[in-house]
Amino acid sequence: MSNKAKVIVFLSVVAVVTVLALLQGLTAEGSDKAIPLILAALGLAALGMWTIGVRSKARKR
Numbered sequence: 001m002s003n004k005a006k007v008i009v010f011l012s013v014v015a016v017v018t019v020l021a022l023l024q025g026l027t028a029e030g031s032d033k034a035i036p037l038i039l040a041a042l043g044l045a046a047l048g049m050w051t052i053g054v055r056s057k058a059r060k061r
Contacts (some may be wrong), residue, residue, distance in 0.1 A: 011050060018043025 018040050025036030 011047065014046055017046065043051050 021036040021043065022040035025033045025040055028036060
């Protein structure tokens, strides 16, 4: 498996987990929503950092 394929699989898994955690966090009540919302925020941060990294790398070339 090439590096590009590994990155695509990893980012797809991160995106799916992020969406599921966000949905679970939004539907939960009370203190049960803290962990899913934290996972969703971390997933969004990871996807955002990856996007910024790819764009800045493309500009340097």
